[in-house]
Amino acid sequence: MDQTEIFEKVIKILTPYVKNQEALASVTSDTHILDDLKVNSARLVDVVLEFEDIFEIEIDDDDVDSVETVGNAVALIESKLG
Amino acid sequence: MESGFEPVSPEIQGGLRIQREITRLLAPVALPLVALVLRFGFRYRIERLAALRADYRRLCLQNSDPTIICANHLTLIDSFVIAWALGSPWWYLRHFRTLPWNVPERTVFATTALLRGTMYVMKCLPIQRGGERRGITEVLSKLAYLVSQGETALIFPEAGRSRSGRVEVDSAATGVGRIFKSVPKCRVICVYLRSEHQTTYSNFPPRGDRFHGRLDVIEPKTDHRGVRGSRDIAHQILARLADMERSHFDDRK
Numbered sequence: 001m002d003q004t005e006i007f008e009k010v011i012k013i014l015t016p017y018v019k020n021q022e023a024l025a026s027v028t029s030d031t032h033i034l035d036d037l038k039v040n041s042a043r044l045v046d047v048v049l050e051f052e053d054i055f056e057i058e059i060d061d062d063d064v065d066s067v068e069t070v071g072n073a074v075a076l077i078e079s080k081l082g
Numbered sequence: 083m084e085s086g087f088e089p090v091s092p093e094i095q096g097g098l099r100i101q102r103e104i105t106r107l108l109a110p111v112a113l114p115l116v117a118l119v120l121r122f123g124f125r126y127r128i129e130r131l132a133a134l135r136a137d138y139r140r141l142c143l144q145n146s147d148p149t150i151i152c153a154n155h156l157t158l159i160d161s162f163v164i165a166w167a168l169g170s171p172w173w174y175l176r177h178f179r180t181l182p183w184n185v186p187e188r189t190v191f192a193t194t195a196l197l198r199g200t201m202y203v204m205k206c207l208p209i210q211r212g213g214e215r216r217g218i219t220e221v222l223s224k225l226a227y228l229v230s231q232g233e234t235a236l237i238f239p240e241a242g243r244s245r246s247g248r249v250e251v252d253s254a255a256t257g258v259g260r261i262f263k264s265v266p267k268c269r270v271i272c273v274y275l276r277s278e279h280q281t282t283y284s285n286f287p288p289r290g291d292r293f294h295g296r297l298d299v300i301e302p303k304t305d306h307r308g309v310r311g312s313r314d315i316a317h318q319i320l321a322r323l324a325d326m327e328r329s330h331f332d333d334r335k
Contacts, residue, residue: 034212040212041211041212041213041215042212042241042242042253042255045254045255045256045309045313048309049309049310049313052308052309052310058307058308058310059308059309060307060308060309061256061260061263061308061309061312062087062088062219063308063309064215064256064309065215065216065219066215067215068214068215
C-alpha cells in the first residue's frame with residue numbers, strides 16, 4: 001500500500017470526527033489533527049482504533065504521542081505496515 | 083505487563099519526592115482546612131460517612147498493592163469531596179500514601195501562581211485535557227511512577243465531567259488503562275459518589291447537599307495490547323462505575 005493510498009484512507013477515517021470541515025477541504029500532510037481539524041482529543045483514541053482495524057496493525061500507547069499531524073499518522077501506519 | 087511509559091528521570095523523581103514531603107508537612111493544616119470548608123463552608127454531608135471510610139481503611143490495610151482510585155466525574159471539586167469521603171484528616175496524616183494524588187485541569191486550577199501553589203501542596207499534578215499528547219503522557223508517567231512507589235492516584239476515566247450527568251462508558255480515555263498496564267499488581271478501587279440534587283455536570287455540587295457513595299475493587303484484565311488494551315481496561319472500569327450508578331439510583335427509588 002503506497003503513501004497516497006494510506007493518506008486517502010486516513011482522511012476517510014478522520015472525516016466523521018472532524019469539526020472544522022473547511023480545514024478538511026484543504027487538508028495536507030502538515031494539517032494538525034487536533035488544532036486544525038478540531039478532532040476532539042478524546043476521540044483520537046477512536047481514530048487510532050480505526051487505524052488498527054482498517055490497516056490491520058497494532059498501535060502502541062507511545063505511538064499515539066507522536067501523532068499530531070495527518071502526515072504523522074500516515075508515517076506511523078506506513079512504519080507498522082513495514 | 084507492558085512497560086507503558088519512558089522511565090521517569092531521577093530529577094523528576096526527586097521533584098515528586100519534594101512535592102510529597104512539602105505536602106506532608108502542610109497536611110496537618112491543609113487537610114482539616116479542606117474538610118472544614120467542605121463541611122461548614124459548602125455545608126456538604128456524606129451519608130454513611132463512617133462506613134465508607136471504614137471500607138477504604140480496610141482496603142488500604144488489607145494489602146499495600148499499588149492502587150488507583152477511579153471515580154465518576156460531575157463537578158470541579160469531585161477529587162476533594164472524594165478524598166474527604168474516603169478518609170479523615172487524621173487517617174491521612176497517619177497513612178499519607180492513601181491520600182490520593184489528583185490530576186486537575188490545568189486551564190481551571192493552575193491559572194494563577196496562588197492556584198498553582200495551592201494545587202502543588204494538595205498532591206496535584208495539573209494536566210491539560212485535550213492538550214498536547216506529550217504533555218499528557220508526561221503527567222501520566224509521573225502518576226504511574228507514584229503509584230508504583232506505593233502512592234495512591236485518583237483518576238477520572240472519562241477524562242472530564244460527564245456532560246450527560248451519567249457515567250459515559252463510551253467516553254473511556256486511555257490514560258487510566260495505560261497506567262494500570264504499566265504498574266505490576268495494580269488494583270483499581272472504583273468510587274461512585276453523587277449528591278442528591280446533582281442532576282448533571284456543574285462547577286460545584288449544590289450547597290448543603292447530601293452525598294451518597296459506594297466503592298468496589300476490580301482487577302481489570304485484557305487480552306489486547308497497546309491502545310486497544312488501554313481502552314479495554316478503561317471500559318471495564320467505567321462499566322463497573324455504571325453498574326454502581328444503577329445501584330445508586332435503584333437505592334434512591
